[in-house]
Amino acid sequence: MSVPDHDTIRTGVVKSLLAEGKLSDPSVELDETTAVNAGAFRIDSLAFIRAFIALEDEFDIEFGDDALMQNTFSTVGEIVAYVESEIRKQASA
Amino acid sequence: MTSIPTSWYNILADLPFEVPRELPAPEVEGRAPLGPQVPMQMIRQSTSTKREIPIPDPVGAAYEAWRPTPLRRATRLEQALGTSARIYYKYEGGNVSGSHKLNTAIPQAYYYRNAGVERLVTGTGAGQWGTAMAVAAQMFGMDAHVYMVGLSYAQKPYRRTMMQMFGATVAASPSGDTEAGRAFRKEHPDGRGNIALAIGESLEDVAANPGSRFCIGSGEDYSLLHQTVIGEEAKEQLADLGEWPDAVYASIGAGSNFGGIAFPFLGEQLRGGKQVRCVAVEPAGCPKMTKGVYAYDFTDYSGTTPLEKMYTLGSRFVTPAIHAGGLRYHATSKLVSAIYDHGLVEAEAYAQTDVFGSGQLFCRTEGILPAPESAHAVHAAVQAARRATVEGTSPCLLICVSGHGYFDLSAYADAMEGRLEDAVLTDEAFAAGVAGLPEVTV
Numbered sequence: 001m002s003v004p005d006h007d008t009i010r011t012g013v014v015k016s017l018l019a020e021g022k023l024s025d026p027s028v029e030l031d032e033t034t035a036v037n038a039g040a041f042r043i044d045s046l047a048f049i050r051a052f053i054a055l056e057d058e059f060d061i062e063f064g065d066d067a068l069m070q071n072t073f074s075t076v077g078e079i080v081a082y083v084e085s086e087i088r089k090q091a092s093a
Numbered sequence: 094m095t096s097i098p099t100s101w102y103n104i105l106a107d108l109p110f111e112v113p114r115e116l117p118a119p120e121v122e123g124r125a126p127l128g129p130q131v132p133m134q135m136i137r138q139s140t141s142t143k144r145e146i147p148i149p150d151p152v153g154a155a156y157e158a159w160r161p162t163p164l165r166r167a168t169r170l171e172q173a174l175g176t177s178a179r180i181y182y183k184y185e186g187g188n189v190s191g192s193h194k195l196n197t198a199i200p201q202a203y204y205y206r207n208a209g210v211e212r213l214v215t216g217t218g219a220g221q222w223g224t225a226m227a228v229a230a231q232m233f234g235m236d237a238h239v240y241m242v243g244l245s246y247a248q249k250p251y252r253r254t255m256m257q258m259f260g261a262t263v264a265a266s267p268s269g270d271t272e273a274g275r276a277f278r279k280e281h282p283d284g285r286g287n288i289a290l291a292i293g294e295s296l297e298d299v300a301a302n303p304g305s306r307f308c309i310g311s312g313e314d315y316s317l318l319h320q321t322v323i324g325e326e327a328k329e330q331l332a333d334l335g336e337w338p339d340a341v342y343a344s345i346g347a348g349s350n351f352g353g354i355a356f357p358f359l360g361e362q363l364r365g366g367k368q369v370r371c372v373a374v375e376p377a378g379c380p381k382m383t384k385g386v387y388a389y390d391f392t393d394y395s396g397t398t399p400l401e402k403m404y405t406l407g408s409r410f411v412t413p414a415i416h417a418g419g420l421r422y423h424a425t426s427k428l429v430s431a432i433y434d435h436g437l438v439e440a441e442a443y444a445q446t447d448v449f450g451s452g453q454l455f456c457r458t459e460g461i462l463p464a465p466e467s468a469h470a471v472h473a474a475v476q477a478a479r480r481a482t483v484e485g486t487s488p489c490l491l492i493c494v495s496g497h498g499y500f501d502l503s504a505y506a507d508a509m510e511g512r513l514e515d516a517v518l519t520d521e522a523f524a525a526g527v528a529g530l531p532e533v534t535v
Contacts, residue, residue: 022117042117044399045130046139052129053137065132065208069306072128 003091004059010080016054017076020047032077041076055083061090095161095330099148102321104356104428105314106144107363112314112431113402116389116533130299130306131313132204139314144360146318152200155232159188159195160322164330167492169458176478177485181336182471182492183327183354184461190255192464192496193350194225194310197319201308202229212236212305214298216266216291216393218346219245219419219466220252221496222310227261237261238305240268240294242421243286244414249500266291273297273395281411288422289408293395311347312392312426320353323493328357336489337367340477343493344469345373345382345440346419348426350495358491359437371438373429374469376448378415378516381406381424382433382440384523389533390424400533401427404434406518410526413516415445416504417465423526441473444515448472449508452498464496465504 004012014030021043023030028040036043043051052063063086073079105112138146148156167180185193205213213230216239217223223239230237239261246253246265253263266286267274273293277286292309299307310316324341331337341358343351355371362369375382382404389400391408405424412421424430432438445465452468454475455461463471474492481488498505507513 044115044117045128046115046136046399047117049129049131049133049136050140053133053140063133065129065134065204068133069129069208069210 003088006084009059009084009087012055012058013080013083014076016051016058017041017043017079019054020051030076032075032080034076036073036075036079038074059083059087061087095326095333097153097156097160098322098325099153100145101148101318102325102357102360103138103141103144103146103318104360106142107360108432109363110431110435112428115427116400118397118399132208134204134207135201135315138318149200149203152203155199156322161326161330162187162323164327167459170455171478173454173458174475174478174482176482177487178478178481179336179487179489180474180478180492181331181338181490182459182494183323184494185323185350186461186464186494186497190221190225190228191500192221192225193320193323193353194222195228196322196353197310197316197349198222198225198229199232200319201316202226202233202235205306205308206233206235210235210304210306212238212302213308214238214295214305215308215310216240216242216288216295217310218242218288218291218421219417219464220249220256220500221419221464223261223263224252224255226308226310227256227259230261231259238298239263240266240291240298242266242288242291243284248416248503252500266294268294270294271297277394285414287394287412289392289394292393296393296395296397311349314428316349317352317356317426317428320349321356323350323353324355324357327354327491331491338369338491339488340370340372341491341493342372342374342470342474342477344417344420344466344495345375345425345429346466347422347424348429350493352426352429354491354493355438372473373425373433373438373440374473375440375442376415376417376420376469377442377444378413378518379406379421379423380442380518383442384518385424386527386530387430387434388530390530392424396531400531403427403430405530406523407526407529409529410522415516416501416513417445417448417469419464419466420469443469443472446508446513446515449505449513451475453505453508461494462498462505463494464498465501467494467496468498470494
């Protein structure tokens, strides 16, 4: 399985988060420094999980409940890093 | 012979419309970093459009302890009423928790445990959900903590004993353990509480205790899905008797026993099959469907949850002291609400003195004391049976007796001795409740 590059993963994460969450200021761009639920971008926990389900389809991977439930995320960058590490882990398995 | 279903029925596959999505919770200063609160497996079930969702083997094996549940014809009730209607009931009280709530408590505990959760926290109204959750948490090796609505905590101490027997700890809500509880106590010193507050206290507890997660017995799509084992079995049992219900009656709180028995029948109708009336029965003291508004609202008292579009009396609505604790929730689920809004199901509201009268009649004739919640469904069916006799018709009526009432004998004693009062929705209470509805932009 080929591993998508960082930019592709970041783009996928941002797209999924925007599809499920709400950006109160449309002029703000979601990037890796954007805070989750502490500024312009808000997403509730159910929608957040739906975003991960969309990412499973996009990158053909599976997030395990046991690993995902033990993590918390403060910024979009932390989510991108987690998704990237899972993709790499599953590609090398 | 009826078999235990191997899959749950997902009505989303057959609905001709989309259920309105929830909206994010309002921003709160100092909110903790975001982490998943509900296992992905359960969210997958809530978003799936597959008609059949397989029941995992360990859950199916646990169901075998009491399922399939009995479906019986209430012949002695029919005789007592002298009715031309045919009345059947599906009895869900024959498990250790005493109600249908175990149908979803077990799969929820299974999924949370698989997700590495060590402690489950919840709010309970009448105590049925708290008991079921305590049983299921212990089954899968987790701790359980329950915030029990203060009024029920005082009225039903042996519910608390049951939860404790399965290792759960129980706090009366409003408790002194959370900000939400302390604030509510100041505002409402009678200590009665309500389920919306108990949920709010649970959420605050979970936020302060890593490794804990909140779980909920009704209202979410996945809990309604798990309850469809009731209707799936009932469909097969009635078909074996050559019957199809003209009307299905179930009480309505947040919607899980109603959805559980009604959706499999409604699904047949939605696919172009036989017609059925599905009637949600609510207390006149908490008439969210017959008197409430269809609006985005909070699902708990704290005002920090995502907003769901529901038939609601407002999350700040303080329910009168009615005995059907499971029906005191200020709203009903977004799924049932959307289906009701599209005119696919009906709702009726009844006063509790009449409801308790029908509950006693059912006990004397059928030998099962229905929970006060279930007695609402019984009462509505009794009314329909009486109408049928007057009209000279012979409809087939199906009742969901969602639980037993043996922990509610003090309420039945009050009813028998004329001490019950009929709580009604006052204009002031309604106005105060809906005044708290959040302003939203969709």
